[in-house]
Amino acid sequence: MTDSPIKAPDQPEPTRFECRPARLTDAPAYHRYVVECADAGMPLYQVAQFDPDGWLQSLLDHAAGHHLPSGYLPTTTYFALDGEEILATLRLRHGDNEATRQWLGHIGYETRPSRRGKGAASALLCWIQQALSAPVLISCGEENLASHKVIAAAGGEWLGRRYHPGDRRWLEMYRIDPLPRPTAADLLATATSDQLQV
Structure with a gap:
């Protein structure tokens, strides 16, 4: 995990949400996202809202x-976007340092409070996994049951508890592996299967 764990910036398998890197043109949508996250008391956005x-x-x-x-x-x-609305944000840290190895992990994410439970974080994490070239670490608070479920659904392997000295709390650390990108035959089979179920 010494090099960047992400491959080329090509688009992995599409999801029902648009998943892509942040852009400056996202400013209006990001402003609305920040306001909602700050109003919900999410610490990162307490600063960003200003x-x-x-x-x-x-x-x-x-x-x-x-x-x-x-x-x-x-x-x-x-x-992860639905039209002009940001549903979830994921940060991928490139490289390794003590913080990523001990408590922070390579991936941090959150979901817009009004859109929790809709699958946006899971879709975004799965989308990123298809672009990874190496396993990465991801952590979440012990009390965050929703994140535990998202990470478990992504095949997260539990590595143990870690103490975050800055936040003065315990975190659960996991390792997630890259996912293979689907082939054209896989996508065709899925499309055919979906058509048969209609």
């Missing part, structure tokens, strides 16, 4: 490896 446009620009800068805070790895942010 300048959502600047925060989005910093996410794009971090993906390019620019203006990284000390100790941060280049991190690409991805969105």
